[in-house]
Amino acid sequence: MNGIGSRIREERERLGLTQRVFGDIGGVEPNAQGKYESGERTPKADYLAAVAARGVDALYVLSGVSTPMAVADLNTDEEVLLGCYRNLPQADQEAVRQLLRSLGGATPRALGGSAAY
Template structure:
């Protein structure tokens, strides 16, 4: 499934939202949200504007091209990180992307609690 529907689903999942919550944001019923994601229906502009206001990249949803970061909108730390990333070999860039994706996914899920303690990044108990 390629197209607007799959990109809507991808953006919803990136934000860690259910179809029901995402549909509420866009002002549609859950069944309409499901039809948007399956490609059976195409969303209207007011839906796209509403979800964009909550962090969805509407340009990406419509075109498959992510909205470029405006020049000068990065802070010094982000500029340094991006500059370092660009110096890496392609395989190393892929490894960094995989690591960041895994870490970002962890942020979207509640931490695993074992015996009243939160598990650390590497699976051991952090005791915090």
């Protein structure tokens, strides 16, 4: 399953919420939440605004493109890690990505969303 429904489910699962709780956040019944996730129905803007206020990446849900994280939002450790990563040769960067996928069971989206993952 591709599209908005699968991305809604992915975001709900990323946040560790049940369909019932997620539906409550979005102001819909659990059956509507299920229909959104299955692709039977498309959510309205007020639903997306409500779930976005609780941490859902609405741009990702709508387009499949993650909202970029502002550099100002990185903590010191993240800045150091990112700087080290960027200084690595391409082959070593791929090795780091593979290691992170192995350790964390990360999805391609969690590691940048590239088709190369």
